[in-house]
Amino acid sequence: MITYWQLFIAFFIPGVLGYGGGPASIPLVEQEVVDRFEWMTINEFSEMLAMANALPGPIATKMAGFIGFQQAGVIGSLIAVFATVVPSLLLMILLLRLLMKYKDSPKVKRLTMFIRPTIATLLGVMAFQFFQTASADSGFLTMSSIGLISFILMERLRIHPAFVILAALVFGALFLG
Amino acid sequence: MNQWHLCLAFFRVGILGYGGGPSSIPLVQKEVVSKYKWMDNEEFGNILALANALPGPIATKMAGYIGYRVAGVLGMLTAVLATIVPTIFLMVILLTFLTSASDARWVNGMTEAVVPVVGVMLAVLTYDFLKKAKADLGWFWMIVLAIVSLVVTAFLGIHPAIMIVGLFIVAIFKPDSKKQGGSS
Numbered sequence: 001m002i003t004y005w006q007l008f009i010a011f012f013i014p015g016v017l018g019y020g021g022g023p024a025s026i027p028l029v030e031q032e033v034v035d036r037f038e039w040m041t042i043n044e045f046s047e048m049l050a051m052a053n054a055l056p057g058p059i060a061t062k063m064a065g066f067i068g069f070q071q072a073g074v075i076g077s078l079i080a081v082f083a084t085v086v087p088s089l090l091l092m093i094l095l096l097r098l099l100m101k102y103k104d105s106p107k108v109k110r111l112t113m114f115i116r117p118t119i120a121t122l123l124g125v126m127a128f129q130f131f132q133t134a135s136a137d138s139g140f141l142t143m144s145s146i147g148l149i150s151f152i153l154m155e156r157l158r159i160h161p162a163f164v165i166l167a168a169l170v171f172g173a174l175f176l177g
Numbered sequence: 178m179n180q181w182h183l184c185l186a187f188f189r190v191g192i193l194g195y196g197g198g199p200s201s202i203p204l205v206q207k208e209v210v211s212k213y214k215w216m217d218n219e220e221f222g223n224i225l226a227l228a229n230a231l232p233g234p235i236a237t238k239m240a241g242y243i244g245y246r247v248a249g250v251l252g253m254l255t256a257v258l259a260t261i262v263p264t265i266f267l268m269v270i271l272l273t274f275l276t277s278a279s280d281a282r283w284v285n286g287m288t289e290a291v292v293p294v295v296g297v298m299l300a301v302l303t304y305d306f307l308k309k310a311k312a313d314l315g316w317f318w319m320i321v322l323a324i325v326s327l328v329v330t331a332f333l334g335i336h337p338a339i340m341i342v343g344l345f346i347v348a349i350f351k352p353d354s355k356k357q358g359g360s361s
Binding site: 015016017018021023025048051052053054055056057058059060061062065066069077081084085087088089091092093095096099107108110111112113114115116117118119120121122123124125126127130131133134137138143144146147150151154155160161162164165166168169171172173174175176177 | 189191192193194195196197198199200201202203204207212219222223224225226227228229231232233234235236237238241242245246253257260261263264265267268269271272282283284285286287288289290291292293294295296297298299300301302303306307309310313314318319322323326327330331337340341344345347348349351
């Protein structure tokens with residue numbers, strides 16, 4: 001019982017304090033899991049993080065699901081994921097319902113307008129970081145070839161990104177390993 | 178039908194989003210706006226802004242809200258579970274049975290090859306947002322706001338949440354006059 005409660009606390013805190021999405025909550029999770037509750041050593045934690053990074057999907061819920069499972073089985077896993085996801089999701093739904101209620105008001109329209117360049121900038125910076133990482137890992141030439149080919153496939157030939165990503169996965173497993 | 182489509186859409190988002198939640202943003206946009214047309218880019222932009230301004234994982238906040246918006250509480254559950262369950266399952270199985278799969282070179286190769294693809298998707302989305310911003314605000318305010326955002330978030334290292342909340346406040350409390358760009 002006490003483990004369940006501790007799991008809830010350990011993942012509730014990163015869930016409500018981690019600004020900037022899952023990856024931003026990694027150090028917060030580490031603090032709870034390694035320093036406070038001592039469920040893992042720092043080495044075990046970085047091993048788990050490496051695996052979480054190698055697999056697809058959100059980082060935060062993968063860590064919560066795994067650590068919860070390790071500490072207290074399936075129920076532990078459910079509690080840790082719940083604590084990660086639900087508080088911020090509830091806040092999100094409440095605020096967006098409010099926003100949608102007034103969506104025809106000029107203030108909300110203006111809000112949408114003002115915010116767009118900022119969102120564009122955030123996405124642009126992320127794109128830049130992705131290209132930078134790829135360039136550092138697999139070289140500028142490989143990065144730009146994959147980038148160019150996937151641009152043509154997705155934007156000119158209108159192929160669903162799922163297929164492009166699958167093709168990239170196969171290519172990477174065969175030639176970049 | 179919506180439940181099944183939500184499940185499919187967010188399953189793809191979860192299983193294809195390499196590099197954590199934020200890299201799934203363009204995938205979500207593709208499914209929700211381009212493929213199933215549950216909302217337009219404008220609404221998607223608002224959701225993205227709020228998801229960025231609030232704490233917690235981005236992917237589950239977007240999945241949860243979009244699921245809720247399309248098909249109520251059940252839709253919310255479907256979308257969140259489809260996003261996270263398959264990869265948690267993989268994680269538990271892989272880490273329980275083989276501890277060092279992350280060292281396997283081919284696994285790293287897969288991740289490396291996907292990063293530029295996601296980069297391209299993000300760049301295309303950036304272009305779409307800039308184009309829409311230009312249409313609404315005009316060249317001048319679009320560039321001013323974009324540069325201010327870039328300086329504040331990327332060069333001064335101030336968290337984007339602060340910038341977004343600031344813009345919220347300006348938009349809500351500015352008196353309703355003629356359309357004019359915001360000061361920052």
